Amino acid sequence: MSTEDQPPVTPVLTPKQAKRANATVTGMLISTGVCVALFLGVFFLNPASKAEVYERNVDVQQVAQSAASAAEFTPASPKLTDEWTSNFARWNSASGVGVDSWEVGYLTPKGEFIQLSQTDTANPTWIASQTESAPVTGEREIAGVTWELRDRPEDDASLIADLGDTTIILRGTADLGEFDTLATAVINQQKQ
Known part of the structure; x- marks a missing residue:
């Protein structure tokens, strides 16, 4: 049987592998949240200019x-x-x-x-x-x-x-x- 006749292989992830794959998305969301919090902190601590x-x-x-x-x-x-x-x-x-x-x-x-x-x-x-x-x-x-x-x-x-x-x-x-x-x-x- 040639490789062309074989059905495509669907990878099966173990629970640990699935957790690691989702970790990059979670890490990205956490780092974005930290950056926004830092920006807002600096923004609100900066005094507004007054005439x-x-x-x-x-x-x-x-x-x-x-x-x-x-x-x-x-x-x-x-x-x-x-x-x-x-x-x-x-x-x-x-x-x-x-x-x-x-x-x-x-x-x-x-x-x-x-x-x-x-x-x-x-x-x-x-x-x-x-x-x-x-x-x-x-x-x-x-x-x-x-x-x-x-x-x-x-x-x-x-x-x-x-x-x-x-x-x-x-x-x-x-x-x-x-x-x-x-x-x-x-x-x-x-x-x-």
């Missing part, structure tokens, strides 16, 4: 006084109401475009952001960098000073003005009314 964790109120006037020794101009540190907060104030020595600049980040009363950048050595490359190359879309008259408006839909707006010997750029997500408030405070400080 107030990111809120800081930097003393802009104090940092501006420190930066004044490095700058060849008076860094803008406008006086604003307590509803405005600042989350950073810093002096940047010759950034990527070779321009020393003063920067302050403001959180507006409506929870939006405006960055003030100031330098006495502005050049087209620095201005393009600060405004993300947004096109000029108009002008705004604020407290007797004409500001160039640059923006594009769904992006930050920027206001640019030459005040004294410096160029000031305000850029952010706030509405133009809040830009006007900050620009007016900067102008008032520059007049002092």
Whole structure:
């Protein structure tokens, strides 16, 4: 009788062999359960982020006084109401475009952001960098000073003005009314 005529052999497993064959499936389920438990443990032990964790109120006037020794101009540190907060104030020595600049980040009363950048050595490359190359879309008259408006839909707006010997750029997500408030405070400080 040839091997082709023989019926296929059905393996018969002993109880011990059947137990060992099922052990891999059981082990896989147990290891998956342990991994999920570890992940959930780490996930629930990690504290949730809260908005107030990111809120800081930097003393802009104090940092501006420190930066004044490095700058060849008076860094803008406008006086604003307590509803405005600042989350950073810093002096940047010759950034990527070779321009020393003063920067302050403001959180507006409506929870939006405006960055003030100031330098006495502005050049087209620095201005393009600060405004993300947004096109000029108009002008705004604020407290007797004409500001160039640059923006594009769904992006930050920027206001640019030459005040004294410096160029000031305000850029952010706030509405133009809040830009006007900050620009007016900067102008008032520059007049002092």
